[in-house]
Amino acid sequence: MLDFFVGNRNYSSWSMRIGVLLRAFDISYKETLLPFGTDGIGEGSRFKEQSLAISPTGTVPILRDSGCLTASDEALVLYDTLSIVEYVAKRFPDQSIWPRDQALRAMARNLCAEMHSGFGALRSHCPMNIGADLHREGAIIWRDQPNVRHDVVRLDTAWENARTLSRGPFLCGKDFGAVDAYFVPVVMRLKYYSLPVSDACHVYMDQICNVPAVQEWIASAIKEAEFLDFEEPFRLAP
Numbered sequence: 001m002l003d004f005f006v007g008n009r010n011y012s013s014w015s016m017r018i019g020v021l022l023r024a025f026d027i028s029y030k031e032t033l034l035p036f037g038t039d040g041i042g043e044g045s046r047f048k049e050q051s052l053a054i055s056p057t058g059t060v061p062i063l064r065d066s067g068c069l070t071a072s073d074e075a076l077v078l079y080d081t082l083s084i085v086e087y088v089a090k091r092f093p094d095q096s097i098w099p100r101d102q103a104l105r106a107m108a109r110n111l112c113a114e115m116h117s118g119f120g121a122l123r124s125h126c127p128m129n130i131g132a133d134l135h136r137e138g139a140i141i142w143r144d145q146p147n148v149r150h151d152v153v154r155l156d157t158a159w160e161n162a163r164t165l166s167r168g169p170f171l172c173g174k175d176f177g178a179v180d181a182y183f184v185p186v187v188m189r190l191k192y193y194s195l196p197v198s199d200a201c202h203v204y205m206d207q208i209c210n211v212p213a214v215q216e217w218i219a220s221a222i223k224e225a226e227f228l229d230f231e232e233p234f235r236l237a238p
């Protein structure tokens with residue numbers, strides 16, 4: 001049995017990647033929310049205490065597979081989005097989580113790795129906040145933060161190249177895959193901060209927003225209707 005532990009759906013971009021991936025591929029699992037609290041997510045917080053009880057890093061998402069035991073007879077725990085994607089792809093080999101074509105698969109891994117370790121300016125200046133109208137803040141960030149502009153231009157170029165090479169409409173071909181799941185939280189940032197992107201980029205963003213698994217996650221994030229000051233640099237509590 002797969003246990004999937006997530007953070008708050010509107011704030012936890014890393015959780016969203018895997019949550020959308022599992023839903024898109026119809027993989028069955030039990031989801032448990034480890035809620036971010038008003039005491040934050042750092043050392044000593046309730047969230048940290050709960051997440052450290054399951055994984056050594058105390059971060060979300062976490063995937064635990066009780067169908068696979070370690071040498072110490074404990075359920076296998078995966079605590080990083082890259083290793084989770086790799087594990088799920090091996091565990092469900094009939095699903096095209098990575099493209100079958102070798103060159104497209106390598107391109108998908110390149111892009112996932114780039115996303116995993118890059119786009120720091122966009123991530124830090126535009127924290128994910130699903131459903132929030134942050135277009136004014138987005139315009140100021142765009143004006144004042146050259147590194148955010150650089151990240152967005154790179155995204156736009158990378159997506160366009162990938163969709164051209166693979167013939168789209170997703171990044172690595174006609175089907176939604178791990179690489180698209182990886183970029184879903186970035187699509188949320190571009191959308192809710194209304195950052196300026198090319199027409200082609202808008203087409204891809206719409207493509208992503210029309211994926212049922214993405215729509216489900218967005219709906220549940222908005223329904224959470226939670227407001228945590230430490231995740232909200234731009235808004236006051238309603």
Ligand SMILES: N[C@@H](CCC(=O)N[C@@H](CS)C(=O)NCC(=O)O)C(=O)O
Pocket residue numbers: 007011012013014015041042043058059060061079080081082
């Ligand atoms: N490298 C990790 C990063 C996960 C991560 O940073 N998650 C955030 C929530 S979105 C977290 O748990 N933060 C708590 C902390 O850093 O203490 C992954 O790929 O899953």
